[in-house]
Amino acid sequence: MLTGWEDIRTEVLRRISGREWLPGASIPTEEQLAETFGVARATVNRALRELAAEGVLERRRKAGTRVALHPVRKATLDIPVTRLEIEGRGQRYGYRLLLEAEDEPPPAIASRLGLAPGVRLLHLVCLHLADGRPALIEDRWLNPAVLPQKPDFHRQSANEWLLAHVPYTTGDIGFSAANATAEEARLLDVPQGAALFVLDRTTWEGDRPVTCVRLAHAPGYRMQTLI
Known part of the structure; x- marks a missing residue:
């Protein structure tokens, strides 16, 4: 059962490494993933943001989220409380x-x-x-x-x-x-x-x-x- 954002992150990585989601391919929307995993959209958002910061995913406004063609290590800059x-x-x-x-x-x-x-x-x-x-x-x-x-x-x-x-x-x-x-x-x-x-x-x-x-x-x- 997936509950936290870390669980969602692990599952997304599994689908990428298992070639269910290929490099360069779009992945489902946050709303679709939230419904699939049975979690809040904010939980999915946190997991995808973490993977984008790590260079695994590419996120663009109006263009959705894609699996990175060439994953790179990026600086991590979270919004702090x-x-x-x-x-x-x-x-x-x-x-x-x-x-x-x-x-x-x-x-x-x-x-x-x-x-x-x-x-x-x-x-x-x-x-x-x-x-x-x-x-x-x-x-x-x-x-x-x-x-x-x-x-x-x-x-x-x-x-x-x-x-x-x-x-x-x-x-x-x-x-x-x-x-x-x-x-x-x-x-x-x-x-x-x-x-x-x-x-x-x-x-x-x-x-x-x-x-x-x-x-x-x-x-x-x-x-x-x-x-």
Whole structure:
């Protein structure tokens, strides 16, 4: 009986190694696999994401998932749960929701998400803390159409809630250094112009945009990944 994402991963690898799914061939959709295995779609999504990160599968928005023609080792870059990341460093985690409003996103955000002008999204701004000190500003635009229920973002960050409840199939991510604006400096309690590590990420579920988020980390943040 298959229950966890590790079980699904093992079964998918068995089908590939057994030549049931040939190199370059499309595999069934997440919905079809979830029904076949009798598990939640999010469980299938996690297994396929892991195999894509390992280079076994190739995932493309609007093109589905295929068995890689030439599997390669890729860097692994999971979306972390900020709370677990902070607690993993031995620090006490804190969270504050600063803004929750439905609004029309700026043109640059709408363009990244492939949305027509006038579409309204949920705008969330929150502050993550480590040992009582500001550590990260999370500025997020979220497509309410992907929410299976109305979350209480005062109790739990969108970062943690989405990773637990909303699957994604693909996305893009960018890294940059930026000088803290006056507002960012106030929220992070750093001098204006201080160097911040900034991460911009957009995720999709098939053809539907899920979220676009800007994460501004306080000075001293260190990111790690696997190769």
